[in-house]
Amino acid sequence: MSFVEYGDTIQEGDTAIVFLGHESMFPVKVQHGSKTQTKTQILYSTDISLITMMLELKPGSIVCESGTGSGSLSHAIIRTVAPTGHLYTVEFHQQRAEKAMEEFREHKVEHLVTVKNQDVCKNGFGVSNMADAVFLDIPSPWEAIGHAKSALKVEGGRFCSFSPCIEQVQRTCLALEEHGFTEINTLEILLRVYNVRTISLQIPDLGKAAEDNSNPGFDSSNQANQGVMCGSQQQGTAQFKSGVPLREMVGHTGYLTFATKSLS
Structure with a gap:
């Protein structure tokens, strides 16, 4: 007589189902250190409006961002900090970085933004003690907290990180505390029509x-x-x-x- 074995936790080599919706799900084999990427998500107006307010952005602000992605938030930041501010945005994927720079030129805002194709967790933003705000939209934001702190001005700079999973939030909050950040709080914004x-x-x-x-x-x-x-x-x-x-x-x-x- 055979039995089906069940476990309370996921183990190395197990098959897990990634559920994105009733019409979008797929299996992945669990392996230590591996990553599974899905399609790029954009930030909606509800998120963007709160980010702009809570980061205290205004004309003249210097902002660091990673990753650039589709540039949805990037354009909103540029509109807010213009005409004297500047956005330093970092994108890990070369093609996305090139596409973003092309769009910034087409929209005639390239003088307000600097695009870098690099790993922010390893190489940071390329600026030091000058940013008024830092925004992260990356899989492991806790690995970039040190670089975010270095990029921010000496005192009072604001930080924001977007994460789809609460486990990411927990690790990010711990890293923020370790690096001496204060006023740490997490919000979930849902548009209800x-x-x-x-x-x-x-x-x-x-x-x-x-x-x-x-x-x-x-x-x-x-x-x-x-x-x-x-x-x-x-x-x-x-x-x-x-x-x-x-x-x-x-x-x-x-x-x-x-x-x-x-x-x-």
Whole structure:
């Protein structure tokens, strides 16, 4: 007689199912040190607006970013720090870095941005003690915390990291504490859209006896009261606003971790 073996934890050599959605899932073999990459995600307006505010970006700000990806956040940062600020963005993949630089030239903002093709975890941003803010969107942000600290100005510089998994957040927070960052907090932003519509509901006819009992002071012989009741009965319905959330939310699960560089 054969049995199916189960384990409480994933072991080396096990097969795990990467579930991205009901129409997108695939198996991977678990191997120590290996990585599985999925398609590049973009940051939506809800994330971007919070990042811009919490990093305290304004015209003239100096910002370091990694990775550049599709350039969705990069363009938002450039618009915010223009005309006197600058963005230093690092992208690990050469083709993405070249594509981003091409788009910056096409959009005539290349004078506001410097693109570097390198590993930020090993080589950093190429700037020292001059950035007002640093943003990370990489698989292992905890490995780049030291470089982020070096890039930020001496005191008060702001830090933000985007991660889709809470385990990444935990390791990043530990690294931030080890490097002396303060005001560490993590937020999850989800866009919830409601379908608002006007509905008409029938006014229930509870009968004259129910009306008299529900309002002891009601005098059916009073002409004014009769007019009010007649008016309600003639209309027959009442209109209400109804809000129902959509079955699917636009966006993705992700966590934004913020921190401040302290003088130490």
